Amino acid sequence: MTWTAIILCIICQALIVVGQMLLKRGVSGRQPRTRYFCLGIFSMAIWFFLWLGLMGKWDLSKLYPFEGLNPVLMAIGACLLLKEKLPASAWVGLGLVGVGVAIVAGS
């Protein structure tokens, strides 16, 4: 895979993390919010077209493991935005996901 493709895959995952959170917030919870729902749809739409573009060029079995970066991105987001501390086991898990994705990308 080219570096551009790898970076696009990571952007895809960031969009899906944000999009799914906004959508969930928009449809569930105590007070559903239309604004969150619309922003979620917008984010998912960009993800979708990017994902289709990537799928036109690479195997799905190669692209899908990048979904594993989902919790990695959330953890980074939580560390930056909420100053969260993660348990050591989580860092081991995050590291494994990273290594696994790199192996798949190089396969």
Add this chain to the structure above:
Amino acid sequence: MIWRWFCNAYVQIAFGSLTVTASELLMKCGANAQAGAIGVFGFSAMGSAWTWAGIVLYCISFVSWVSVLQKLPLAIAYGLINIVHVLIPLGCWIFLHEVISTQRWSGIAIVLIGMLLIAKPAAQVEQKLEARL
């Protein structure tokens, strides 16, 4: 009676992971059906019925996932839904005839182990991030 069984959270997880798998495979078919060279965005795949079938299934799987989240603790749901990381490569291999090397299978296995380790803390982090929205 059947409906109540279907609404069971674990049945919903199974249903959700199967619909996600099917939707990704269908979208891949749609993406493959794109005519000629495409840029970064796969707009031309929208001309394929496969893509639309994939979108419908994706929406169904999302509804199913939201219903799971209302019933099961997120950490458990997160751990269980990881089955898609097995189902999707299997689907690629069986239905799309993708050649998956030992190296790729090993990478997939390592991602899966990592995902299982992180399921619980990821769930906590997601709930806190969502609460902040």
